[in-house]
Amino acid sequence: MAGKRMTEADVVDRLRSGMTIGIGGWGSRRKPMSMVRAIVRSDLTDLTVVSYGGPDVGLLCAAGKVKKLVFGFVSLDSIPLDPLFRAARQQGSIEVAEYDEGMVQLGLYAAATRLPFVPTRVGLGSLVATTNPALRTVVDPYGGEEFIAMPPLELDAALVHMNRADEKGNAQFLGPDPYFDDLFCAAAEDAYVSCEQIVPTEDLTKAAHPVTVRISRMLVTGVVEAPHGAHFTSCVPDYDRDEAFQRLYVEAAGDPGRWAAFGDRFLAGGEAEYQREVAALAAEKEA
Amino acid sequence: MAAVGDPTTGDPATGDPTTGDLAAARAAARAADRAEACVIACAEAFRGDGEILASPIGVIPTIAVRLARHTFEPLLLVTDGEACIVEGTWPVGTPAPGPVESWLPYRAVFDVVWRGDRHVMMTPSQIDAYGNANISAIGSHARPKVQLLGARGAPGNTVSHPTSYWVPKHSARVFTPKVDVVAGVGWDNGERAGSAATRYMQLRRVVSNLAAFDWDPKTRRMRLLSVHPGVRVAEVAAATGFDLVVGEDVPVTRPPTAEELRLIREVIDPKGMRYREVPP
Numbered sequence: 001m002a003g004k005r006m007t008e009a010d011v012v013d014r015l016r017s018g019m020t021i022g023i024g025g026w027g028s029r030r031k032p033m034s035m036v037r038a039i040v041r042s043d044l045t046d047l048t049v050v051s052y053g054g055p056d057v058g059l060l061c062a063a064g065k066v067k068k069l070v071f072g073f074v075s076l077d078s079i080p081l082d083p084l085f086r087a088a089r090q091q092g093s094i095e096v097a098e099y100d101e102g103m104v105q106l107g108l109y110a111a112a113t114r115l116p117f118v119p120t121r122v123g124l125g126s127l128v129a130t131t132n133p134a135l136r137t138v139v140d141p142y143g144g145e146e147f148i149a150m151p152p153l154e155l156d157a158a159l160v161h162m163n164r165a166d167e168k169g170n171a172q173f174l175g176p177d178p179y180f181d182d183l184f185c186a187a188a189e190d191a192y193v194s195c196e197q198i199v200p201t202e203d204l205t206k207a208a209h210p211v212t213v214r215i216s217r218m219l220v221t222g223v224v225e226a227p228h229g230a231h232f233t234s235c236v237p238d239y240d241r242d243e244a245f246q247r248l249y250v251e252a253a254g255d256p257g258r259w260a261a262f263g264d265r266f267l268a269g270g271e272a273e274y275q276r277e278v279a280a281l282a283a284e285k286e287a
Numbered sequence: 288m289a290a291v292g293d294p295t296t297g298d299p300a301t302g303d304p305t306t307g308d309l310a311a312a313r314a315a316a317r318a319a320d321r322a323e324a325c326v327i328a329c330a331e332a333f334r335g336d337g338e339i340l341a342s343p344i345g346v347i348p349t350i351a352v353r354l355a356r357h358t359f360e361p362l363l364l365v366t367d368g369e370a371c372i373v374e375g376t377w378p379v380g381t382p383a384p385g386p387v388e389s390w391l392p393y394r395a396v397f398d399v400v401w402r403g404d405r406h407v408m409m410t411p412s413q414i415d416a417y418g419n420a421n422i423s424a425i426g427s428h429a430r431p432k433v434q435l436l437g438a439r440g441a442p443g444n445t446v447s448h449p450t451s452y453w454v455p456k457h458s459a460r461v462f463t464p465k466v467d468v469v470a471g472v473g474w475d476n477g478e479r480a481g482s483a484a485t486r487y488m489q490l491r492r493v494v495s496n497l498a499a500f501d502w503d504p505k506t507r508r509m510r511l512l513s514v515h516p517g518v519r520v521a522e523v524a525a526a527t528g529f530d531l532v533v534g535e536d537v538p539v540t541r542p543p544t545a546e547e548l549r550l551i552r553e554v555i556d557p558k559g560m561r562y563r564e565v566p567p
Binding site: 008026053071072073074075080083085086090091092098099100101102103105120121122123125127128129130131136140143145146149172176177179217 | 296355369370371392393394397399401419424428429430432433434435436437438439440441442444445446447468469470472475476477479480481482483484486487
């Protein structure tokens with residue numbers, strides 16, 4: 001069968017302004033950052049982003065790519081808040097649909113299973129019910145209680161980063177948590193998987209249990225080999241979060257002058273240039 | 288050295304040198320401070336929980352849960368902060384040494400939440416008399432003055448299983464008449480939303496650096512449960528932006544036992560991270 005190898009640029013070519021894009025990972029963990037950076041460099045705009053938010057959200061907000069964010073939280077984990085997301089909210093530059101984080105899963109599940117809604121008690125009595133005007137309730141036909149009807153979060157595209165994949169799109173996590181990456185892929189019309197390394201199919205399960213191959217090729221449109229593609233978020237066991245770089249990101253984000261310099265150095269060029277500058281920065285610190 | 292059996296050391300049995308724990312007696316020589324009182328009050332929130340997942344958020348709640356599990360609530364389950372449930376009692380701020388009991392990725396956490404086998408302790412930026420709690424945004428939701436974390440799991444936690452709150456710095460800004468945004472559902476909003484919301488709701492406890500609280504079962508308003516040693520009831524009332532339910536005799540938060548103090552100081556928080564939340 002034909003391989004699905006592509007580059008980040010190929011992925012961006014297949015995306016359109018106005019699309020709804022789901023981004024895998026969790027907080028500042030295993031985010032498909034090389035594809036996010038490619039979107040930052042593109043002329044895409046007016047995106048609706050669905051994410052268990054981390055620096056993916058901050059970067060896309062700061063680059064003016066986000067029309068609407070569907071989220072439960074945005075956090076950098078070791079640093080609780082992302083300054084670029086906060087700025088976007090406080091300036092009123094993005095719309096939001098804020099849900100309980102579990103409801104995001106239910107919405108993705110509804111989309112993945114082609115259901116019109118999933119009933120849940122989650123959200124009742126909270127901001128979820130009062131700030132999402134389109135959200136409806138449904139009466140339990142058996143018991144009569146009123147539940148929230150969580151609608152499907154249908155994605156035009158999903159972007160996820162995994163540890164390994166084959167070129168057909170079977171993809172594997174080797175860290176502690178698959179997060180919801182397979183669900184993002186299943187909820188999407190097209191799913192693009194970046195990974196640390198593309199390997200022959202038989203290598204996926206040589207040393208790891210098949211349960212780690214969480215994403216099946218039937219869900220996947222394209223596979224991007226992106227070593228260090230999750231940087232500066234964690235991609236355990238290949239690498240931990242680059243805490244020093246994350247601090248640099250946060251410090252730069254708090255100051256327009258420094259943010260411009262950060263952008264010039266790290267975001268203006270392509271992915272190879274980004275990785276080169278990250279390595280150069282680490283070498284400067286060693287010296 | 289303080290006399291063994293001094294009331295500040297709590298349980299005279301564990302402090303009795305004839306039972307041989309000299310280290311515990313020595314640790315107890317320095318009376319428990321406010322941060323340690325907070326640890327005890329937070330630990331007490333989990334008393335009686337049995338075999339459920341305890342999810343403390345913040346340093347003092349984390350110390351408290353490890354202490355509770357090590358002593359009076361041994362069946363509690365705790366995670367390593369990633370995706371595993373782990374055994375053991377280890378220092379805060381260090382990786383869990385294991386051993387791993389079972390796997391608990393985020394997806395399974397949601398299942399536990401919705402099944403109800405969990406007690407979370409969250410840190411709200413605002414909380415009101417009925418227990419509505421805000422971790423989402425200060426100001427208007429449409430355009431916040433200060434964007435916080437987001438709703439996270441608070442809406443689901445509060446309608447699904449026991450929920451407690453930890454407030455490291457008690458003030459009328461935090462204990463407010465009305466929260467700007469309802470992330471954690473309070474009794475009044477739960478009741479308005481109907482029985483699906485309230486069926487499993489259990490707002491359990493609030494612990495601050497001044498006192499511990501629960502809710503009056505009749506009025507569902509926050510009730511002063513105990514003040515920490517050295518705190519006056521009037522002081523708590525003055526630092527609270529709404530009227531508390533206050534009984535005739537407000538007890539003092541129980542002091543730690545000598546063994547609890549030793550565990551806090553030498554085993555669970557030897558570096559004194561608790562003082563980042565409640566300075567000495």
